[in-house]
Amino acid sequence: MSPALALLLLSQVALYTTVTSVKVCGRPPTTDGIDSSTLKRVYEVGEEVTLTCEQGYLPSRTPSARITCTATGEWTQANLACSPKMCQIPRPLQPFAKGRTEAPFKSVLNFTCDDGYVLIGSNESRCLHDNTWSHPPPLCKAVNCPLPKPPSDGRIVHDKPLTGTATKYGQAWTYECHPPKAPSYERGFCMANGSVTEPPVCRDVSCPVPTNIPNGIITFAVMRQHGYKEKVRYACNEHYVLEGRDEIQCQNTGNWSSKPVCRAPCTVGIKRGRIFYNGKKIWIGDLKPNRVLHGEHVALYCLNKTGKCGYPVATTCNDGNLPIPGCFEEPGRMDYNLRPKTLPSEITMCASPPTSSPGNVTITR
Incomplete structure (x- = not known):
């Protein structure tokens, strides 16, 4: 290669390097709510851009909205943040919005009616940029049904008096046939789809x-x-x-x-002890006959050994079965006959009975 040609190639490389070393800035970074519709894809060094909030948003703090493309290909810092405008939720709808009173721009309210009601109006409404809703809340109108037809050999008895020439969703009636016939089914309704129950067939039953x-x-x-x-x-x-x-x-x-x-009635299944029944204490031997009716309550007395006091525990007769509380200990003949005052039913009653075992109900008196 000749020296002249080498010099020319080096000059071209130097020229290329000089041209491509010039930096540019890409599209400025934006956050939600900043208007990006007018921003270009590429900016030259020194170009300035003033950022603004798009329709439906407001600057949330004192903005420093002007930014500049620097020689490093980066933008200067902007201090613009945009927050959405708010639409007031109609007061009747606030309980359904979990107590919220406002909704941000672009929010959508979806409306539905309960079964048996027809929605009159739009089924949704959007929060617009001017703080208004695109549609007012709709109305839910009760479904109307035609009057029901009676059976061919009977009549209809409505639950409530009718007014007008139609029935409303939820209204009901009873079909009756002329005796001794019976309807194939007895109840009819105004249904959610606006139809009524077909009349039944009257038949001998x-x-x-x-x-x-x-x-x-x-x-x-x-x-x-x-x-x-x-x-x-x-x-x-x-x-x-x-x-x-x-x-x-x-x-x-x-x-x-x-x-x-x-x-069935129950027998109190103990031989010795005192019970509380029908509002009074009774020695089991004095319960004559030994009979407690189904559903009646009896209390037997248990001993709190720690507190050295007694407490009553209730049990209930259930179709011939009267469970004896697990804490009850039937006294021996000696204690029952010679030392009855030492029994749990006769000593000082506990101020607060211990926690009862599962299935027993502790009572106090």
Whole structure:
């Protein structure tokens, strides 16, 4: 290579280096809310830009919005922060907004109505840049249903008096057939989709001959098949407690409604000791007969050995079963007959009984 050619190449390299060493600045960094629509992709050294908040935002502090592209290709520091404008949430909607009274720009409120109500208006509203909402809150109007049709061989009894020529969602009625027929179903409703229950079919229904219940009897009934809505009454044997309705009714399904149950009395299963029953203390030998009815409460006395005091623990008769509290210790014959005043029921009662064992209820008096 000749010296002249080498010199030319070196000059070109030097020229290239000089041109490419000039730095530029890219698009200025922005934070949420700063208007970037007018910003260029590249700026030359020395160019200045004044940042502003975009529509719907306000400067949150005294701004230093002018920035300059420096020779290092970096921008000077800006002190502009933009916060969104706020829209006032309508007062009736604030409970649904978890107590919030305002929502920021671009927020969206979504509206729905409960089942059985039709939404009148827009189902959403957006917070606009001028602190207003794009749509007012909608209305929720109750669904209307046409009047129901009665069965071909019966009538309708409405739960509430009707006004007008339509029913509203949630309103209900009972279908009745002319005796002795029974409706295939008894209840009708105005439903959420605006339709009503189709009328039932009236048909002949009978229930089988009623049967007795354990430890009880049927009263004032002829032992035969019974028609729709006919009733039979039950009673319990002496000392048994009837649980449930004392009457059963023949239903439109051809079955009887649920029978009651007769719950058995209990025996207090101790030989020696004192109990608290029906508001007074009783030696077990004086409980004659030894019988407690289902659901009644009895208290037996336990000893707090640490405090050397007694305390009553309640137990309940449940269909022939009366659990004895685990803390109760039946006294021996000697203590019971010769030293009764030393029994837990006779000594000083504890000011506060110890924590009772699971399944027992501690009582005080």
